[in-house]
Amino acid sequence: GAVVSQHPSWVICKSGTSVKIECRSLDFQATTMFWYRQFPKQSLMLMATSNEGSKATYEQGVEKDKFLINHASLTLSTLTVTSAHPEDSSFYICSAPDSASNQPQHFGDGTRLSIL
Amino acid sequence: QKEVEQDPGPLSVPEGAIVSLNCTYSNSAFQYFMWYRQYSRKGPELLMYTYSSGNKEDGRFTAQVDKSSKYISLFIRDSQPSDSATYLCAMRNSGGSNYKLTFGKGTLLTVNP
Numbered sequence: 001g002a003v004v005s006q007h008p009s010w011v012i013c014k015s016g017t018s019v020k021i022e023c024r025s026l027d028f029q030a031t032t033m034f035w036y037r038q039f040p041k042q043s044l045m046l047m048a049t050s051n052e053g054s055k056a057t058y059e060q061g062v063e064k065d066k067f068l069i070n071h072a073s074l075t076l077s078t079l080t081v082t083s084a085h086p087e088d089s090s091f092y093i094c095s096a097p098d099s100a101s102n103q104p105q106h107f108g109d110g111t112r113l114s115i116l
Numbered sequence: 117q118k119e120v121e122q123d124p125g126p127l128s129v130p131e132g133a134i135v136s137l138n139c140t141y142s143n144s145a146f147q148y149f150m151w152y153r154q155y156s157r158k159g160p161e162l163l164m165y166t167y168s169s170g171n172k173e174d175g176r177f178t179a180q181v182d183k184s185s186k187y188i189s190l191f192i193r194d195s196q197p198s199d200s201a202t203y204l205c206a207m208r209n210s211g212g213s214n215y216k217l218t219f220g221k222g223t224l225l226t227v228n229p
Contacts (some may be wrong), residue, residue, distance in 0.1 A: 006159070034216060043204065043221045044160070093159050093215075097168060104150050107159035 003027055004096050006108025014116055015086060021079045021111045023094030029074040030096035034105065035067075038091045050077040084115045119143050122220025131229050135192040139205035139220045142186065146218070147210040149181050151190045154202045161216070164190065165201075180187055195227045 003026040011019055023033055029094055031052045036044040049057040056069035066088075068080040077096075081088050091112050095105040117227055119208075122139045129135055152160035164179035166172045166188075172179045177190040188207075193200055205220040 004159075039223075043219045047218055049201045049216060091157070096157075104148070104162055105164060107152070110157065111161045112157060 004094065004108045006094055006111055007027055008111060009109060010112045010114075012050075012114045012116065013084065016083055018079045019084055019113060021081075022095075023077045023079070023096070024114060025075045025096045025098075025107055028096075028098040030077075030098065033071060033077040033094055033096045035069065035079050036095065037075075037091060037095045037098075038110070045060075052077075058080060077109045081113065084113070086115045089113055089115045107111075119218050120184070120205065120207065120220045123223055124174040124221045126224040126226060128226045128228060129195055131195060131197060131227055133195050133224060135195050135199070135227075136204075137190040137192075137203050137223050137225070139188050139207075140186055141188075141207060141218075143187070143207075143218070144183075145208075145209040146207040147209050148164075149179070149188050150206040150217070151177075151179055152206060153199075153203060160204055197227050197229045200226045 005026055006024045020107045032051040035047045036088045037047050038044050046059050047062045050069045050071040051115040054073055058064045070076040091110050093107055095107040097105045120141045141148055151164040153159045153163050166179050166181050169181050169183040176193045180189040202222040202224050204222045206217040208215045208217050
């Protein structure tokens, strides 16, 4: 079945560092990918919709200059957390639907980001 | 009123019990309904995917959708300790799979051996 790979799974870095998270669709093409943020014991909060070849669409309250999204190919989207601070520490998850079918979204395994 | 309501639990049952998880929603445009299972510190894993009203069964899992009542359910038969996880309902309209999902808060389930 459709698989979404997310990397890295866990990153710890110092405050002020920029961190890049990759999301790949492994056996299908995804013109759209979604980026979520999840706090402990909370549901997924949609941050932005990543569109191949065009600008991402950000949800209200999400800083686009803070969370840079690039979707340069049909199988790869990246989320860069720029100048990360401790309040950016969270669990980030991507998802992708198979653009060629009406199948549901499959999720990556998430990236646990810890900013010291 | 939130678009999707889901009791966060926690729900604790003995091994072998039948588990019933539910969500209600307010948006009548929702056509596709999903149940995801999420283990701690992992991404959600798709369990069931249904379109419009009706039942769907897959092994120990049964999903039900009642669009007239705006109510969806997931039943787990013969529950196992490995079923202990958070269960998220999700739904979207008929505009295509590229449309964003609306999630419930998730129900934390513990199956005790």
